[in-house]
Amino acid sequence: MSEVERSGREEVWIEKYRPQTLSDVVGHETIVERLQSYVDRNDLSHMLFAGPAGTGKTTSATAIARELYGDDWQEHFLELNASDERGIDVVRDRIKSFARTSFGGVDYRIIFLDEADALTSDAQSALRRTMEQFSNNVRFIMSCNYSSQIIDPIQSRCAVFRFSPLGDEAVEAEIRHIADEEGIELTDDGVDALVYAAGGDMRKAINGLQAASVSGDVVDEEAVFAITSTARPEVIQGMVQDAIDGDFTAARSQLDDLITDEGIAGGDIIDQLHRSIWEFDVPDEQAVRILDRVGETDYRITEGANERIQLEAMLASLSLDD
Ligand SMILES: Nc1ncnc2c1ncn2[C@@H]1O[C@H](COP(=O)(O)OP(=O)(O)O)[C@@H](O)[C@H]1O
Ligand SMILES: [Mg+2]
Structure with missing residues (x-):
């Protein structure tokens, strides 16, 4: 038995199976096509990704960075959470120091700002000025649940992409694929239950599959409803x-x-x-x-x-x- 197996620890599947390229992002054909054309031209605008959790917003942002920068992508990609409880000033300071450090060989870097809609409109205005200040060196990708919570001056500077809840077929295909790779026995009613419990949220579906697979040999309806705090x-x-x-x-x-x-x-x-x-x-x-x-x-x-x-x-x- 390996060290990992003995300790009961295992890699988290949402990370293990996170798409590395835009073409592996499922269920958002139109969005992927538009994003791919930005990448192909190596010409990004600021972008706003709006939509519910677990639909591929962070994944798409990191896939863009991987495609633009290759193996060194993490040097040119800063992920921040806008609702950092230390406040907007901390967020802006980190943006500034990232934008100012010299960087070799790339035209601009990417700042991915998660949960931008958690910011007050005053904080968003401050952020908008920071975006302006560094727009030569930095492209912002912001993510939010509701674009209506983002002030107009920011929206008008961004290309807006709407991520819908993922379709049942997309979720089903992905969890069947992962179950296959992991050698998990997954029943048809187990698939249906996972798809239902996920409600279009791929993170929920994959986490549900992983959690249910730990508790028994077969992942069926029973196992899924027990683990996902979903009522039948x-x-x-x-x-x-x-x-x-x-x-x-x-x-x-x-x-x-x-x-x-x-x-x-x-x-x-x-x-x-x-x-x-x-x-x-x-x-x-x-x-x-x-x-x-x-x-x-x-x-x-x-x-x-x-x-x-x-x-x-x-x-x-x-x-x-x-
Ligand atoms: N459209 C998608 N195609 C393939 N996998 C996805 C997709 N959306 C989410 N996932 C899976 O769910 C996980 C969470 O997705 P993420 O991009 O972090 O969601 P969010 O929209 O909340 O940022 C990813 O690691 C990936 O495994
Ligand atoms: Mg995210």
Whole structure:
């Protein structure tokens, strides 16, 4: 047994299988094509990558750097997190010192600024001035969840790329590929469960596969739902159906099982409801009403209201509908 196996440590698959080139980034054909043409011309503009987690924003940025700079890419690529808790001044100081150090043989370097939407608009304005100051030597690639949270003066200086949640086929192909490489036995219902739990987030799918593979020889539905803190879709559906049928007590007890016994976060339950409602066997009109309630509940939870109380109130309101 090797040292690694004995200690139970293993390389993290999201790093091991992170695409190294743009052409290995899946599910974003149009984006990849545009990015590739920047790289081929060796002429980058500032860029803004907007989209949810685990869709390839960081991967695309590092792939660009690898293609432009080859093996030395890390010398010319600085990754910073905008929400560095030490503040925007620390971020700007690091940008400045990176931009100023002399560099051999390249026209410009890349600064990848993650979570740019975590910055206040004042901080973004300061950042915009810094971008301007160093735009001869540095290209910025910023990533954010929502481009609407980025001030116009920055957006207008960037080429904007929208990363959508990855399609089920793309996620399925990737996890089947990794399972193959790792010699993992992955069942069809295991694939479906991983794809469902991931909801378009490739990081979640791969981490789920790796975690589930540690706990047993076969990765099946059971293993996946146990490990990913995802409720089975049929449990969520059952809970909602009970509420619709007016059996609030049953609905609440299912909610309780999910939160207390399975340890699923209220926010994740909301997220699942939101994603699966159209697959439930309820009339469209009712689905729309449920979605409306889900949205309201989600908003209240984001605003800091107690998750369980809000979810219970939502189920209660469904029970009262006719
Ligand atoms: N489009 C994609 N194609 C292939 N793998 C991907 C893709 N998006 C994400 N991944 C996988 O998920 C991991 C996390 O992706 P990352 O680019 O860091 O996501 P984010 O959009 O949050 O920056 C990567 O290491 C890679 O293994
Ligand atoms: Mg990232």
